[in-house]
Amino acid sequence: MFLSLLLVLLIGAVAWAGSAVGFASLFGVALPYLALAVFIVGMVCRMAYWAKSPVPFCIPTTGGQEQSLDFIKQAKFDCPNTRIGVFVRMFLEIFLFRSLFRNTQADLVGNNGTGTVYYSSKWLWCFALVFHYCFLLVFLRHFRFFTEPVPFWTTCLETLDGVMQIGAPRFFMTGGILLAALLFLLGRRVFNEQLRYISLVNDYFPLWLLVGIVCTGVCLRYFDKAEIAMVKIFIMGITHFSPVSPDGITPLFFAHVTLVSALLLYFPFSKLAHMGGIFFSPTRNMANNSRRVRHINPWNPPKQYFTYAEYEDTYRDVMAEVGLPLEKEPDRAAE
Amino acid sequence: MAKLPAPQDLLASRPPFQGEHWLDIKPDFVPGGFCYPAKKETMELLHMPNPHEWDPAADDWGLPENWEQTICDAFAERLEKHRSLKLFMDICVRCGACADKCHFFLGTNDPKNMPVLRAELLRSLYRRDHTMLGKLLGKTIGARGWDKNVVKELFCYAYQCTECRRCSLFCPYGIDTAEITMIVRELLHEVGLGTHWIMDPVKNCSFTGNHLGIQPHSFVEIVEMLADDCETVTGIRPKTPFNQKNAEILFITPSGDVFADPGIYTFMGYLMLFHELDLDYTFSTYASEGGNFGSFTSFNMAKKLNAKMYAEAERLNAKWILGGECGHMWRVINQYMDTYNGPAPANMILPVSPITGTTFTNASSTKMVHIAEFTADLIHHNKLNFDPGRNDHIITTFHDSCNPARGLGLLDEPRYVLNAVCNNFVEMPENTIREQTFCCGAGSGLNTEEIMELRMRAGMPRGNALRYVQQKFGVNHMACVCAIDRATLPPLANYWAPGVTVSGLHELVANALVMKGEQKRTMDLRQEDLPGVEEDESAAQEGEGE
Amino acid sequence: MNISECFRNYREEILYLWTEAVYATYPFETKGLLGTVIDPFGNPGGDMTREAAQAMYDAVAGDETTVETVKTALERFVKLRAVQKGTPSRALGVFYLLKPIMRERLLPLCAASGELNGYLAAESRLDSLTLLAFDIHMAARETLAESRIMEIRDRYAQVERWAQTHTRKAHLL
Incomplete structure (x- = not known):
């Protein structure tokens, strides 16, 4: 855990110091280009790598009643048998984390546990959802730097996000919530023994990296305020492939950009690839219709089995003894 | 001479936290915890690769000369054949949602029985050979190479998984440990390691x-x-x-x-x-x-x-x-x-x-x-005549078997039948039935008597839920739709909830079935006397009159 | 403070200490679930331990109870320990983990109020309770052995019956 924290701090510090002593274009221009290229190529390759292996069998995990008789109610989305059902299942999975939501816990109430209540143990679901959505919103909000004119929806988001009207510049809730959610996810790994045991550097590193990104981002907005106008010109330069001089922008900005670049670089090679992977998951994206539609396995080996003829040859006499119908009668088979 | 230690000292406590990283802990094989190995002749007859005599409790498992190459090649081949395997190796974020969903984990408290860690045993090997970061950074990011203890470990935990898919239901990415277990077992069979109760x-x-x-x-x-x-x-x-x-x-x-x-x-x-x-x-x-x-x-x-x-x-x-x-x-x-x-x-x-x-x-x-x-x-369609009163001496509950529940979605049909043939049907707690059902603890070829202890601890969550309805509602019967359940649940019930009998669905159907021209039923299919036969008869007549 | 008050006042604290001591016999990494999740079906191990702890403590404290009640309350817990890895002493020794806790918390108070005999009687009740647990443990192991035999017998039940009728037929011929 500390190793990954140190690593993140190191990346940040190098970028900060580097840009302070004049390598700003390296961290602000070259690195983001590289990172973005690696991210896109990496993710495409990773998905191609997955897609290259076939799905030999139809193995959805059925999470409810199958479609069978007309008087039995099917769980259309937990056990879909149509494309629409699968689409809804995937939608619920991706946008609402359906499977994490399943965590229910029972508790006995009353004397000697005469009643049972079920309540949901949804902390993980809640914070995971909050984290992913805030991350998305923060990402979308950043479009104000990438686009000119600033799209209408970005402005709307900002207004909504700052609806609390605290402080100046106005406090964006998503940033704060994102940080809180990240700290929760990190705290789980540290304080829950079970999770601490299964956690690897690869689990802490992206969390710390994201914490680093959020912290630098928050600082840029509220404390070590960056010259927004200059930053925008700089970023527009990058997006139009005609980089301008980074002079005059605070080094912290480059630390922020470098951490984001590190995330992009790390992304395709790590568990973060789950972003793309979820779409490929055969236990979720297949319809439970394998008795209705034949699923084809491209490497299906030839059939090889103990045939009836061999079977009858082995047991003909005893089969005749109990009067089982035979293909060849014992005396004829001997000929 | 030392004095006899106090009881609390006899209970050697666990090692301190992360005394050893899980990659370094060796599996131990104690009787009651492992299946007997398959016979060499059986493996030869079936043309399985590398048949040999071996003993799980022994140090040397007699692996073939080139075992490492064999397994690595087999693993690489499986990766090319199964998208599920590649994906499940790559995208686990170790969120821990599956950890306490496994009945083996709940019964044994062995951290390697958490589905995430069971898969991680294979994932660590995948990292070394098939990922860039693993090749570069090795053990720091949880990659490791093959050695004979790793093979033992895989054997130990692949045969402590009943491929019940309960973890897969709760996984946000649908990672299915059954899939991983199946492939690990395939790899083990490549070097001649199989169990008697499966291969025979x-x-x-x-x-x-x-x-x-x-x-x-x-x-x-x-x-x-x-x-x-x-x-x-x-x-x-x-x-x-x-x-x-x-x-x-x-x-x-x-x-x-x-x-x-x-x-x-x-x-x-x-x-x-x-x-x-x-x-x-x-x-x-x-x-x-x-x-x-x-x-x-x-x-x-x-x-x-x-x-x-x-x-x-x-x-x-x-x-x-x-x-x-x-x-x-x-x-x-x-x-x-x-x-x-x-x-x-x-x-x-x-x-x-x-x-x-x-x-x-x-x-x-x-x-x-x-x-x-x-x-x-x-x-x-009302095609059958039933006298459910014949099942009145039982209060039944229904055990959803893992495969029909999570691999087919057969949940309500058996309940529909059960409700028609029994008057007393009680469900077990919500998070132990239907798609969330707990396994009997002995599916996927683990229903052999030498691991009875393992089965009792693995079936504990199911036994516990059964015991609960037994005490609360007087349940004395459990119906199921699985032949392995019918073999494995009686000892489980006998251990955790003595007095509960186990049967298939159609035993109850036949008990209640009024057949054309049948004699007066005085006993059930087990040839045990039906209590209150007189009352039953009048009820049956009423039933026919309708 | 008389002795029953003593026991009552320290009930929650001692129960907590004892269950923690029991969880400490399991690998550290799994303690989190056992100790924190209260779902009796999602965390049956923890639920069993808590049920046993309460019954044990009340019996030791000298509350009115019967052997049967205590046995029923201990049953699940002892049965679980009986099939988990480890020696019988390890499985049952957990009950004696209560002694050092009681000696630390309750003994000084009892001694101060001149209730030493009462305290010793409580410890003796713990000994009886462990003996009861030993009975359950042994019965569980017997059931286990019996299940092994029964299972083989049941598996071949009809084959055996067939073989018997077949031999009879052979004799008649």
């Missing part, structure tokens, strides 16, 4: 058609013996058609139900039901095993055993196949059969119930119908 039935199913290797004439005679028992109970001797050509329906059920108590009563239930319906059906001695022990070995072995079903349906010119109550048999039929050995032979048609005329469109390609679907349909 595989051999028997392959060459004689049933898991005990009983020859066809004896098989037929045992079934006839069961038909005689039906006569003792009802006064009617059901027919036992075998290997009949041109029958409309080929009926296939696990052979365990022909040999083992209490499965035989379910089998007698089938005989009585089919007789009452005057169904045009046949058994086959050749394809007499529905259960597929091959599916605990490798995909190819499963295919090989499964091939007999369609081959026999073709030879006998049957129109469709009706499948009995079984767990993994139905996982194979629903998710693998058509892919393995399909398309169904040309003589087979879309299954239609000859009694009700219902078309089973959900089985239009596989042409194989689950008996619970078949019976539920009969009941819905």
Whole structure:
């Protein structure tokens, strides 16, 4: 855990110091280009790598009643048998984390546990959802730097996000919530023994990296305020492939950009690839219709089995003894 | 001389936190915790690679010379063949949602029985050979190489997983440990490591058609013996058609139900039901095993055993196949059969119930119908006369078997049937039934007696829920739709909730079934006296009057 | 403070200490679940331990109870320990983990109020309770052995019956 924290701090510090002593274009221009290229190529390759292996069998995990008789109610989305059902299942999975939501816990109430209540143990679901959505919103909000004119929806988001009207510049809730959610996810790994045991550097590193990104981002907005106008010109330069001089922008900005670049670089090679992977998951994206539609396995080996003829040859006499119908009668088979 | 230690010192405490990283902890093999190895002859007969004698408790497992290369190549090959494997190796974020969902973990408290860590055992090997970061950074990011202890560890934990898929239900990415376990077992079979209780039935199913290797004439005679028992109970001797050509329906059920108590009563239930319906059906001695022990070995072995079903349906010119109550048999039929050995032979048609005329469109390609679907349909169309009062002496609950629940989605059909044939049906707690059902703790080839201890601790969550309804609602019976359950739940119930009996669904159906021309029932299928027979009779008359 | 008050006042604290001591016999990484999740079906191990702890403490404290009640309350817990890895002493020794806790918390108070005999009687009740647990443990192991035999017998039940009728037929011929 500390190793990954140190690593993140190191990346940040190098970028900060580097840009302070004049390598700003390296961290602000070259690195983001590289990172973005690696991210896109990496993710495409990773998905191609997955897609290259076939799905030999139809193995959805059925999470409810199958479609069978007309008087039995099917769980259309937990056990879909149509494309629409699968689409809804995937939608619920991706946008609402359906499977994490399943965590229910029972508790006995009353004397000697005469009643049972079920309540949901949804902390993980809640914070995971909050984290992913805030991350998305923060990402979308950043479009104000990438686009000119600033799209209408970005402005709307900002207004909504700052609806609390605290402080100046106005406090964006998503940033704060994102940080809180990240700290929760990190705290789980540290304080829950079970999770601490299964956690690897690869689990802490992206969390710390994201914490680093959020912290630098928050600082840029509220404390070590960056010259927004200059930053925008700089970023527009990058997006139009005609980089301008980074002079005059605070080094912290480059630390922020470098951490984001590190995330992009790390992304395709790590568990973060789950972003793309979820779409490929055969236990979720297949319809439970394998008795209705034949699923084809491209490497299906030839059939090889103990045939009836061999079977009858082995047991003909005893089969005749109990009067089982035979293909060849014992005396004829001997000929 | 040292003094005898105080009790608290005798209880050697656990090592301090992360005393050793999990990658370094070696598995230990104590009796009661591991399955016996497969016999060399069995493995040779089945043409399994590298057959050899070995002992799990020994230091040296006699792995072949080039074992590492063999496994690595086999692993790489599986990655190319299964997208699921590649994906599951890559995208786990170790969120821990699955950790406490595994019955093995709940029963053993062994951290490596958390599904995430069980998969991580293989993932650590994947990282070294198949990921860039793993190649560069090695152990820092949880990558490791193969050594003989790793093989032992994989064996230890691949046979502490019943492929029940409960973890997969809760995983946000649908990572299915069953898939990983199946592939680990395949890898282990590549170097000649198999277990007796899986490979022996595989051999028997392959060459004689049933898991005990009983020859066809004896098989037929045992079934006839069961038909005689039906006569003792009802006064009617059901027919036992075998290997009949041109029958409309080929009926296939696990052979365990022909040999083992209490499965035989379910089998007698089938005989009585089919007789009452005057169904045009046949058994086959050749394809007499529905259960597929091959599916605990490798995909190819499963295919090989499964091939007999369609081959026999073709030879006998049957129109469709009706499948009995079984767990993994139905996982194979629903998710693998058509892919393995399909398309169904040309003589087979879309299954239609000859009694009700219902078309089973959900089985239009596989042409194989689950008996619970078949019976539920009969009941819905009022084709059967029941006297549920005959089951009044039991208060039953229903155990969803993992495979029908999470690999098929068969949840409400058996309940529909159960409600029609029993007056007292109580559900176990919500998070232990339906798609969240807890495994019996001994599926996927672990239902062998040498690991009874392991089975009792793995089945503890199920036993615990059963005990709860036993104490709270007086439940004294558990119905299920799986032959392995019928074999494994009686000892489990006897341990965790003594006094609860176990039966298949169709045993209860046959108990309640009022057959045309039957004698007054004074006993149930187990030939135990029915309590309050007098009252039953008047209730039955009322039932017929309706 | 008389002795029953003593026991009552320290009930929650001692129960907590004892269950923690029991969880400490499991690998550290799994303690989190056992100790924190209260779902009796999602965390049956923890639920069993808590049920046993309460019954044990009340019995030791000298509350009115019967052997049967205590046995029923201890049953699940002892049965679980009986099939988990480890020696019988390890499985049952957990009950004696209560002694050092009681000696630390309750003994000084009892001694101060001149209730030493009462305290010793409580410890003796703990000994009886462990003996009861030993009975359950042994019965559980017997059940286990019996299940092994029963299972093999049941598996071949019909084959055996067939073989018997077959021999009879052979004799008649």
